[in-house]
Amino acid sequence: MSTDTLPVADTRQVVRAAGRLIAADKGAVAVTVLLNVLAAAAALGAPYLLGRIIDAVTGPRVAGAPIDALAAAVLLCALAHMMLARWALLLGYRFGERTAARIRTGFLSRAMNLPASTVERVRPGDLAARGTTDVDAVAGTLRDVLPGVFVAGTQVLFLVGAVLVLDPLLGVAGLLGLSGIVLVGRWYLRRARSAYLEEGAANSDLAEELAATTAGARTIEAFRLYRSRLTVGRAAIARTKRSRLATLRLRSVYFPVAEGSYNIPVVLVLLIGGLLYLDGRITLGTVVAAILYLRQLIGPMDTILIWLEQLQSSSASFARVEGLAAVPPAPATAAAAPASDRIEVTGVRYAYPGGPDVLHDVHLTVQPGERLAIVGLSGAGKSTLGRLLAGVHRPHTGTVTVGGVAVADLPPDLLRRQVVLVTQEHHVFRETLRDNLMVAAPDDRMREALRTVGADWASDLDTDLGEHPPTGAQAQQLALARVLLADPHTVILDEATALLDPRAARAAERALAAVLHNRTVIAIAHRLQTAHDADRIAVMDAGRIIELGTHDDLITRHGPYAALWRQWHG
Template sequence: MNTPLPIASAKEVRAHVRRLARRHPRELAAALTLYGLAAVCGLVGPWLLGGLVEDAGRGAADIPRTALLICAFIVAQALLTHTAGYASARLGEQVLAELRERFVDDVLTLPLATVERAGSGDLVTRTTRDVDVLARVVRGAVPAAVTALVTILVTLGAMAVVGPLLAFPCLIAVPILWAASRWFFGRARDAFLAQSATYSQLTEGLTETVEGARTVEALRIAERRTARTDQDIAGSYAAERHTVGLLTVFLPIIDTAYVLPVAATLVIGGFFAIDGLVSLASVTAATLYVQQLLGPVDTLLYSLGDLQTGSASLARLLGVGGGSGVTGATPGGSGRSRAVRADLKGRRALEVRGVSYAYRDGRDVLRGIDLRIGCGERLAVVGPSGAGKSTLGRLLAGIHSPRTGAVTVGGVALTDLSPAELRGEVALVTQETYVFRGTVRDNLLIARPGADDAELERALRAVGAWEWAALTGLDARVGAGGAALPPDRAQQLSLARLILADPHTLVLDEATSLLDPRAARDTERSLAAVLEGRTVVAIAHRLHTAHDADRVAVMEDGRITELGPHEELVRRGGPYAALWASWHGRT
């Protein structure tokens, strides 16, 4: 069962928003000032119209001048609003860029174990839908909400100045709006988070079905996968129906509440004017101000719904940064890591002490593993399927953290190293390969950006890939949108990247399994020459790899049952000898 990536709390989201605001004080102040000036310009028209109504009985000789003033302020308001929108858009894009950069950094520092437990659907949904939702909110809802809020505050201030008594009738809608908003926003965050989670579940299921299409077809489980997809769609539909249901209750209530202040201001203001408490001009201006408030209030409340959606997406994006804490890894590297970094240069033995590991609580797949791999040693790990070989390889590469015990390199726990330091010490290569979109050269330079063509050629020759790479050219486009590399060439490209990355310790988990036996043998011999002096842990199913190793570790049922050189283990006549006899008999 997948373990979703963490989600930031509402408090963490608010703290992050405050930090973003403090990071751009001038831009924020400029945008707010422009919005305020635009709102002030919008107040002049109702005030002038109120004066015309007051003077209507005495004639209106100043109508042309008043009309020109109203037009001038309307134009000024439009220009200021446009300028404020441009300023807020620039600020929004800066903030959005920072959020995207942070998210990418957080994703790249996630421990692979965390990603594997979460599943690809959750991360893909956060990378696509949540980023898109946040971008839409930053570009649309945030400026709209800020504009509306500033306009509301300025207009309420103007109403208090024009006629303090006339400000009270418009408050009749406040209890209704407060109660409706409290009801809605008390439920909206959880509802939108649940809705986003169903998208992750749906994406996960579709991704698994597409990637495993051949397996689905071979096992004839298409109906089961279709049922899973239907179930996920139904869950997503139910979650979205719930959020839409909240809106269908909330929006009509606030729409109804809008009518009350206008009617109350007009009626109560009329009685005040009859009693001589306020002027007719004040009543007219106040009524127009209340009418003018309806648009901004509607925009603000509608934007708050979008802001809830954006807040949920932001919480999911920020939660990725907290995901590293799930496994105990330290993305940024601890102080101890920096302090002992120099020690790694002189002594890089890889040690496993008292290690147990479980994918599920109470079900250890590794038990009491003790192993020391000397600097420059070549160790082969063999054993039947399900013995725990690949799990041990992932612990040695720092992908998983042990449940008990410790895995150290040069005396330093792998969990004390930052991802950059860890990958500089230990690298894992499996049969799962990936060809990035770009050229062959681009795919290689990922491992060492500064490598020249001679170094690229050396790496390709070492894995037997130079012949086809020279034929296609280093600038040939591969991956999505380019030439599709067969699995064996993709694996050679992955091994060439490994050579360029030049880590001190390598964990090879069936790294040549996609090559035919003869090509695999030649590649392993070439790798052995290139990687001379490095520590290599080879998890092998082809026992010629064990034959060439300095030592062989035999795993059975999550334990190391035999450990020693090939010849010694064959002489013992134990499990390894039986494996060797079976293998030798077949070949």
């Protein structure tokens, strides 16, 4: 099982990534900010005007007091605030959708550019959770949360500023009353990031275990592994439950304390404002306006507090999404293309992370156009050597070169024109057969490639393979057709025909041999009939090549290959 985990971006990297997203649409951001400022300013008019109306009613009667005009102005301020806020939200949502599309596109691009060795080592559930749950969380935040939070934040600043302008003493009292929200917010923020990162990791672990159990359902049934898989699944569920309860405990403290703090500034302003009014230092309208401003804080503060929790959750998701940027790209240091198609393996040793060497001092030369078969018992190191030849892994010591250039140093686009690895695991996309071939080629050439590998079932290139999924054997034929269309000079078949029945496998291998004439074919095979047709055979055992020669030569030696051949024929 894979043990490596993908990195998680730190706070500075997340902030820089957010800055790049904002800069990519800075015109829309600037207009949104301006509209929010204007909407917040319009919202300030109503409480101030209501205060003036109260002063006009409670003060000395003055002929022609403009109460009606003040009331009309209150209505105009409310309408202006509503229209400006609606326009700002509309632009904010559009910005969020465009930015969400950029995040999804960037994640897909980074995932597709991950080194093959990295993809093989990491837990597939982790990558799947980041590309689905985490990306959706970030996209939802950008679409729904950020516009609302920005509007609410602007309103809070303007409302607090308005109270300070009305009367500095009342403004200070209101700010002191809000200190409880600030304190509980700091307490929450110090703990929320790590808690939500743990929740994300637990979700990835659960997705991994569910995917592994589902994919291995037949194996579980055949070997009666129900109890062990239930134990593993329950442990993953328990971890997910613990992580979610931990974030729930944070919210159960954060929200009640914050909600209770709303009334403190209003009470302080009532007490201090009442004393100042009785002392004749301020008017009743000023006290009422200040209280109305503070009561107006409840709406935007509620918005901020509610969405702050989701912001913490989505920022943790954003850190996991941006973590892909921290994966070092595959080193590609080759300055020139290979001078020939000759493959050289010299003194190679290799070990998987945290394990012992699985290849020991391997030497091998593969001439251009040669058909080489690599055989041996399970665990002999055949597939590992195939991945080194394909540039998926880099040897710890020794070299693997093509035309004098290290295979692992070739850029991906050049590498796949040189060497293509075909394994037993083939992916079929929920697209048409034509789209699944993955190569821009004329229809006639696609049909010829399908006929060559014996895919008689693939007569209609417009067949939707999502609605009509192919069998395992048909998926392998599709993968072999992709190889023919890619047309590399070296093809490594890692038991690529294992799921075909013997007759179909034989026909496909013969067809490949005919089509790939003058090209190098390295077949890692468990069927010795494949080895029989090869130019040379390399026999591996315990990470070493212990025999090398033609079929007839190895049979006459009466060594390990001859023993395997006798066992194969019963």
